[in-house]
Amino acid sequence: MTAKTKEAKCNCQGNVDEEVDGLRKVVLVGSPNVGKSVVFGNLTGKYVTVSNYPGTTVEVTRGRAMIGHAEFGVIDTPGMYSFLPITEEERVARRVLMGENPDVIVHVADAKNIERMLHLTLQLLEAGLPVILDLNLMDEAGGVGMKIDLDVLQKALEIPVVATIATEKKGMDLLKKAVSGCEKQVARVPLRYDGLIESAIQRIEEGLEGNYGISKRAVALLLLQDDPDIKDMIKELEKDGYTAIYAIAEEAGKGFGQPLNYVITLARQEFINRLVERAATIEHSGRTDLKEKLSQLMMHPLTGLPFLFLSIYALYEFVGVFGAQVSVDFLERKVFGEYINPFVTGVVTSIIPWKVIQDLFVNEYGIITLGVRYAVAIILPVVTTFFIAFSIIEDTGYLPRLAMLLDRVFKKIGLNGRAVIPVVLGFGCDT
Numbered sequence: 001m002t003a004k005t006k007e008a009k010c011n012c013q014g015n016v017d018e019e020v021d022g023l024r025k026v027v028l029v030g031s032p033n034v035g036k037s038v039v040f041g042n043l044t045g046k047y048v049t050v051s052n053y054p055g056t057t058v059e060v061t062r063g064r065a066m067i068g069h070a071e072f073g074v075i076d077t078p079g080m081y082s083f084l085p086i087t088e089e090e091r092v093a094r095r096v097l098m099g100e101n102p103d104v105i106v107h108v109a110d111a112k113n114i115e116r117m118l119h120l121t122l123q124l125l126e127a128g129l130p131v132i133l134d135l136n137l138m139d140e141a142g143g144v145g146m147k148i149d150l151d152v153l154q155k156a157l158e159i160p161v162v163a164t165i166a167t168e169k170k171g172m173d174l175l176k177k178a179v180s181g182c183e184k185q186v187a188r189v190p191l192r193y194d195g196l197i198e199s200a201i202q203r204i205e206e207g208l209e210g211n212y213g214i215s216k217r218a219v220a221l222l223l224l225q226d227d228p229d230i231k232d233m234i235k236e237l238e239k240d241g242y243t244a245i246y247a248i249a250e251e252a253g254k255g256f257g258q259p260l261n262y263v264i265t266l267a268r269q270e271f272i273n274r275l276v277e278r279a280a281t282i283e284h285s286g287r288t289d290l291k292e293k294l295s296q297l298m299m300h301p302l303t304g305l306p307f308l309f310l311s312i313y314a315l316y317e318f319v320g321v322f323g324a325q326v327s328v329d330f331l332e333r334k335v336f337g338e339y340i341n342p343f344v345t346g347v348v349t350s351i352i353p354w355k356v357i358q359d360l361f362v363n364e365y366g367i368i369t370l371g372v373r374y375a376v377a378i379i380l381p382v383v384t385t386f387f388i389a390f391s392i393i394e395d396t397g398y399l400p401r402l403a404m405l406l407d408r409v410f411k412k413i414g415l416n417g418r419a420v421i422p423v424v425l426g427f428g429c430d431t
């Protein structure tokens with residue numbers, strides 16, 4: 001064991017990367033906010049930031065884990081919705097998949113939104129990566145009355161599928177078993193596209209000679225979908241051959257009335273719909289309907305805005321009035337003004353005869369009468385109430401719904417709904 005490893009092993013808190021070179025690599029990928037970092041923590045015993053808000057993990061974290069009888073290097077990645085990246089986080093995650101030569105990919109997915117999740121599973125399979133599908137958040141899926149037949153998924157996709165509740169460590173043993181039994185496989189072709197697209201894929205594959213870290217089929221599909229990073233890679237790796245390859249993609253694009261990205265996504269969606277119809281059922285129950293209704297109300301512009309104002313008002317009453325006024329007033333005037341400050345001043349002036357030293361501790365600008373008073377009586381109540389309010393908002397899942405509500409407005413100024421957090425924090429910063 002190297003010195004670096006030893007040092008990292010002692011540090012089980014905080015985002016400290018561990019050395020994983022030379023180990024078999026497990027990469028955790030999946031949409032934002034599905035529990036990848038919780039799974040990472042369960043496997044490695046290392047804490048990484050977890051929150052009920054998409055986009056929490058923005059960089060790659062590595063840790064070591066004993067899985068079965070072998071030690072693995074586990075890599076936590078930022079959320080990716082698709083193998084065709086839009087955000088920087090998605091680019092980072094894809095770079096790991098293409099550049100790290102992983103031995104096992106665990107696709108962590110939100111079980112209750114399985115139709116949306118399976119797009120990435122298909123893309124990972126098309127990329128020829130050894131995938132395990134981890135249907136996480138099974139408690140929430142159960143909560144909306146959803147039942148999933150893992151066998152149907154397993155047989156159709158020909159990969160191991162496990163169900164987990166990462167926060168309760170449920171299903172982790174099965175996941176570990178699947179990881180340790182996972183073999184690198186040859187590229188899988190889970191579905192076939194339109195004949196024109198398939199022939200373009202084949203011709204592009206034949207023209208590719210470089211090593212892309214993923215299957216040539218996936219490279220061809222990404223090129224057909226006009227992925228700029230893949231175009232750059234092809235240009236770099238194929239030297240003069242790239243013009244002919246680009247031409248195939250361009251010609252194929254002209255054969256359809258719609259962009260190829262749309263045609264390909266639609267074909268995947270149809271495949272997924274057929275599969276989910278066989279694999280998942282939903283039984284509605286009254287309790288969950290209420291939860292779902294509340295969630296819809298929060299995201300609908302008509303009802304969402306009053307909800308937002310109500311929340312801001314409640315936040316103001318709790319942090320602005322109770323925290324910053326009532327509590328500050330009580331602590332500053334009563335506790336410090338009437339008790340602590342007079343007592344400390346009395347003690348200090350009676351034991352220290354020099355005015356200069358007395359002023360250092362007490363009186364108008366003293367460390368205790370001013371410094372400690374400000375920290376405890378003014379800062380502490382505001383920060384405490386703010387963090388209590390914020391964790392309630394976060395844990396109830398209101399933040400992602402607020403992001404959805406504001407997404408359309410924010411898009412007009414070139415941001416997306418997730419920018420709600422820095423904007424809210426920015427308005428709060430007036431002191």
Ligand SMILES: Nc1nc2c(ncn2[C@@H]2O[C@H](COP(=O)(O)OP(=O)(O)OP(=O)(O)O)[C@@H](O)[C@H]2O)c(=O)[nH]1
Nearest residue numbers: 033034035036037038051055056057079137165166
């Ligand atoms: N109910 C429930 N909550 C879960 C489960 N797994 C994770 N969570 C919660 O889901 C939220 C997101 O978890 P993270 O581990 O931060 O998700 P992530 O996939 O790493 O998210 P990003 O880093 O933003 O991509 C947290 O509030 C977790 O506590 C689960 O199985 N059940």
Ligand SMILES: [Mg+2]
Nearest residue numbers: 036037056057
């Ligand atoms: Mg994370």
